[in-house]
Amino acid sequence: MESEALLSVRDLRIAFDGVEVVRGLSFDIRPREVLAVVGESGAGKSLTARALLGMLPKDATATGTVRPDLSAERGSRIALVPQDALSALSPVHPVGDQLAAAVRSVARVSRKEARARAVAALDRVGIPDAARRARSYPHEFSGGMRQRAVVAMATINEPDILVADEPTTALDEERREQVLRVLAEQREAVGAALVLVTHDLDVVRRHADRALVMYAGRLTELGPAQEVLARPRAPYTAGLLASLPQNARGRRLPALPGTPPAPGALLPGCAFAPRCPLATDTCRREEPEPRRVEGRLVSCHHWEKV
Numbered sequence: 654m655e656s657e658a659l660l661s662v663r664d665l666r667i668a669f670d671g672v673e674v675v676r677g678l679s680f681d682i683r684p685r686e687v688l689a690v691v692g693e694s695g696a697g698k699s700l701t702a703r704a705l706l707g708m709l710p711k712d713a714t715a716t717g718t719v720r721p722d723l724s725a726e727r728g729s730r731i732a733l734v735p736q737d738a739l740s741a742l743s744p745v746h747p748v749g750d751q752l753a754a755a756v757r758s759v760a761r762v763s764r765k766e767a768r769a770r771a772v773a774a775l776d777r778v779g780i781p782d783a784a785r786r787a788r789s790y791p792h793e794f795s796g797g798m799r800q801r802a803v804v805a806m807a808t809i810n811e812p813d814i815l816v817a818d819e820p821t822t823a824l825d826e827e828r829r830e831q832v833l834r835v836l837a838e839q840r841e842a843v844g845a846a847l848v849l850v851t852h853d854l855d856v857v858r859r860h861a862d863r864a865l866v867m868y869a870g871r872l873t874e875l876g877p878a879q880e881v882l883a884r885p886r887a888p889y890t891a892g893l894l895a896s897l898p899q900n901a902r903g904r905r906l907p908a909l910p911g912t913p914p915a916p917g918a919l920l921p922g923c924a925f926a927p928r929c930p931l932a933t934d935t936c937r938r939e940e941p942e943p944r945r946v947e948g949r950l951v952s953c954h955h956w957e958k959v
């Protein structure tokens with residue numbers, strides 16, 4: 654696949670009780686890119702993100718490889734921007750202390766220096782009066798400020814890779830945009846790649862370099878975000894786009910009918926076939942493998958007709 658990769662995922666499979674929910678996923682993360690991972694609920698986006706961090710649930714069985722394995726360097730080379738800032742931050746320590754502790758967990762610096770870095774990090778993400786605010790507890794922050802504080806926490810040790818799983822779902826629309834902007838700025842400032850799990854194709858359009866579209870635990874389409882959105886080559890991507898209200902007219906394929914299959918209830922062939930307007934007997938027989946098409950990867954027997 655791509656030659657220059659920060660992290661390579663190969664044939665990742667994740668199962669619970671013998672039922673595979675991520676089914677042979679391969680992709681690379683490139684330096685400094687924003688890779689959006691999109692797809693409907695249950696596609697396996699969160700589990701994939703957690704696999705990158707070595708944070709799969711204990712009852713999950715995983716095979717395949719994630720190389721290099723950065724799980725021991727979580728918080729330094731790879732960091733999570735959590736969805737829920739309140740549960741990510743300890744309620745019993747001031748925010749500044751938590752950031753300073755994160756610094757001291759990877760760097761041999763004095764308490765004073767760690768403290769100074771914590772305040773600087775809060776200042777960078779736009780917390781007003783950062784030196785004073787560093788002494789506040791998470792519950793004393795507004796939702797937007799807390800979310801910016803976790804961005805500060807995730808970026809304070811300048812990781813190579815940030816993983817953000819729906820980082821703004823708990824926020825209203827205005828704060829959502831604010832937090833995404835801060836995340837984009839901080840990512841740029843520390844030179845990290847960002848894996849951004851999202852439902853929101855507008856977020857992909859505005860923030861992503863590449864998009865990985867997942868369906869039923871597989872790669873459906875992977876390529877430059879703007880190209881994938883402008884000219885999808887997998888019927889599933891086209892359906893997702895057609896589901897957006899602003900795209901209701903003028904699309905060649907209809908919006909997505911039906912719902913994704915339940916794990917463990919997959920029929921043979923392409924998992925999307927039961928919902929796909931282009932499905933043929935071939936699709937119902939053979940699961941398509943990702944193939945190179947017009948500078949991207951597409952898993953569809955009929956990509957030319959999309």
Ligand SMILES: Nc1ncnc2c1ncn2[C@@H]1O[C@H](COP(=O)(O)OP(=O)(O)OP(=O)(O)O)[C@@H](O)[C@H]1O
Nearest residue numbers: 669674692693694695696697698699700701710916
């Ligand atoms: N701990 C678990 N035990 C059993 N099944 C699980 C567990 N975690 C996830 N799953 C199943 O794995 C599948 C993929 O889950 P995952 O959370 O990765 O999906 P997702 O694409 O992130 O969805 P969402 O957008 O809703 O977060 C789902 O069918 C889910 O029910």
